[in-house]
Amino acid sequence: MKTLFVTATDTDAGKTAISAAILYGLKSQGKSCLGYKPIAAGAAEHNGVLVNDDARALADNSSVAVSASDINPVCFAPPIAPHIAAEQGNQQIDLAAIDQHFAQLNGKHPTEFQLVEGAGGWRLPLNLAGETLADWPARRHWPVILVVGLKLGCLNHALLTVEAISQDDCHIVGWIGNTVDPNMSVKEQNIASLHALLPAPCLGIVPHLDNPSPVHIWPHLEVGLSKI
Numbered sequence: 001m002k003t004l005f006v007t008a009t010d011t012d013a014g015k016t017a018i019s020a021a022i023l024y025g026l027k028s029q030g031k032s033c034l035g036y037k038p039i040a041a042g043a044a045e046h047n048g049v050l051v052n053d054d055a056r057a058l059a060d061n062s063s064v065a066v067s068a069s070d071i072n073p074v075c076f077a078p079p080i081a082p083h084i085a086a087e088q089g090n091q092q093i094d095l096a097a098i099d100q101h102f103a104q105l106n107g108k109h110p111t112e113f114q115l116v117e118g119a120g121g122w123r124l125p126l127n128l129a130g131e132t133l134a135d136w137p138a139r140r141h142w143p144v145i146l147v148v149g150l151k152l153g154c155l156n157h158a159l160l161t162v163e164a165i166s167q168d169d170c171h172i173v174g175w176i177g178n179t180v181d182p183n184m185s186v187k188e189q190n191i192a193s194l195h196a197l198l199p200a201p202c203l204g205i206v207p208h209l210d211n212p213s214p215v216h217i218w219p220h221l222e223v224g225l226s227k228i
């Protein structure tokens with residue numbers, strides 16, 4: 001049983017697109033896998049239940065039969081910073097409850113791989129008392145995959161993120177460059193800089209795709225992912 005935590009340089013860097021593709025790839029290789037979205041902000045009500053699109057994509061690409069709400073214990077309707085959404089609803093985000101929910105889900109659906117998608121970037125605040133979502137993978141010492149959203153500014157964001165991950169005693173198994181900006185200037189030189197500066201292997205570079213669905217993303221990750 002191996003749990004991987006997927007974080008990114010920022011929100012909208014491609015964590016969900018990449019995580020769904022990795023699940024799709026593992027499943028197509030005959031491996032059992034489960035996606036998990038502990039905290040989501042941005043959801044619509046379906047039959048009285050709040051459903052988040054990230055959770056739906058991860059559930060749909062898991063090898064076990066789970067729904068979006070099964071794999072997403074904390075879900076807020078507005079697409080805003082989760083701790084602010086929590087405050088608006090007079091709620092608190094409880095990492096111990098999330099940890100317990102994840103353990104129960106794994107008990108019910110044992111799989112070889114679990115892929116946990118963060119929310120926003122590594123230090124996503126859970127409250128104003130200093131807790132962040134990073135506390136969970138840090139406590140569990142889960143290996144981390146860093147998705148670098150390739151756009152101007154990503155070098156600084158990537159370096160700060162790896163610094164924070166190492167400070168938390170977590171290990172980055174690799175980074176994935178995801179072309180969120182189709183018109184990025186000197187993209188190849190930026191990728192070369194990431195290769196030189198990041199202390200982890202590159203697991204793949206995903207081009208900007210008209211249809212960034214798992215079947216189209218996975219071929220760009222298959223070789224790199226086979227190494228972890």
Ligand SMILES: Nc1ncnc2c1ncn2[C@@H]1O[C@H](COP(=O)(O)OP(=O)(O)OP(=O)(O)O)[C@@H](O)[C@H]1O
Nearest residue numbers: 011012013014015016017119120206207208209212
């Ligand atoms: N390689 C790509 N080519 C084109 N579009 C992409 C690519 N990767 C991601 N996208 C699109 O960019 C947007 C943001 O991606 P995604 O939702 O995966 O980001 P995220 O990091 O999961 O964001 P969040 O912090 O909200 O969870 C989505 O509309 C997605 O379809």
Ligand SMILES: C[C@H](N)[C@H](N)CCCCCC(=O)O
Nearest residue numbers: 011041042079080081082120
């Ligand atoms: C709504 C958005 N797509 C994400 N789900 C939440 C991103 C929160 C970012 C918070 C922050 O670090 O400023």
Ligand SMILES: [Mg+2]
Nearest residue numbers: 015016054117
């Ligand atoms: Mg996402």
